[in-house]
Amino acid sequence: MLSTAIMAVETTANPLVPNVWELLVTVVGFAVLLFIVVKYVMPAFEKTFAERTEAIEGGIAKAEAAQAEADAALSEYRQQLTDARTEANRIREEARAEGAQILADLKARAATESARITEQAQVQIDAERQAALVSLRSEVGMLATELASRIVGESLADDARSSRVVDRFLADLEASSQSAGAAQ
Template identity: 40%
Template sequence: MGPLNPPRPELIVGLICFFSVVGVFAKLLVPRIQKTLTEREDAIEGTIGRAEAIHDEARRIYAEYQAELSAARHEAAQVRQTAKEEGAALLATLRAEGQKQREHLVAAAKTQLEADRIIAEAELREDVFTLATELAGRIVGEPLNDLPRARVIADDFFTKVDVEISTKK
């Protein structure tokens, strides 16, 4: 008898033990294993389903986000354009106002300069008249301040000078 040819009673006892172990496994363990595998498969499929649902929800939210972002960008562009137009209008208004103020200041300055020129000319004429009268009085040797004709002569002289200046211009 050898290892390939065992004795019959041992073979029968071995087969009975083997089939009893297989029967116990088939009756007790295989249904539990099947149940566990089925639960795991259901859990995996449920997880995949939930993952797909979450992924679809994420895509929907992302699409909404993109739409809102696009709308916000469009609104920002409109706000920038409106601000640019308002700024240009405000700048034009300020420039026009500044131009009016400038023209007003120039006109006021011209008026003031003309008034100052007239006053300076009158003062200068009076000073020239006083100096001329004093000089003439020194030359003659008597004061000429009380001569009524001196004022008329000086006014005639200044009128002639004014006419000559006007004709040269």
């Protein structure tokens, strides 16, 4: 019994030799599990990975496009700023030139107006001087006629005679004042 027990133990107890049926069941189970994983699980993972890759690449592309758009907008902004500064400088220079032109026009108008006013004043002074001379001549004539009437004792009521006497007296007076002015 001992020998049958030893033998029974020897055939069933060898741990290095696997049981063929267990090995076959394990291989078939592994193959079924591998088939399920390859057929159903792996495509789901691949689809998820592809979607993530596509989303990441799309996000990178969108970011690059946004960066390019931002760079273009910045470039356009800088160009507009440069154009605005150039335009402002041009407007400023035009305003300066226009201001200088307006100032020159105003000075010319002022000079013209001043000359016109001076000329009018001179004409008015000459007219007033002539009026004063005429008035003075008539007053001096009347005084001279009255004085001559008193000296002569005779009335010089004749207007023609008195006018000739006054004119002669004033002519003599002007001649003596001109000769005195030339002597100085």
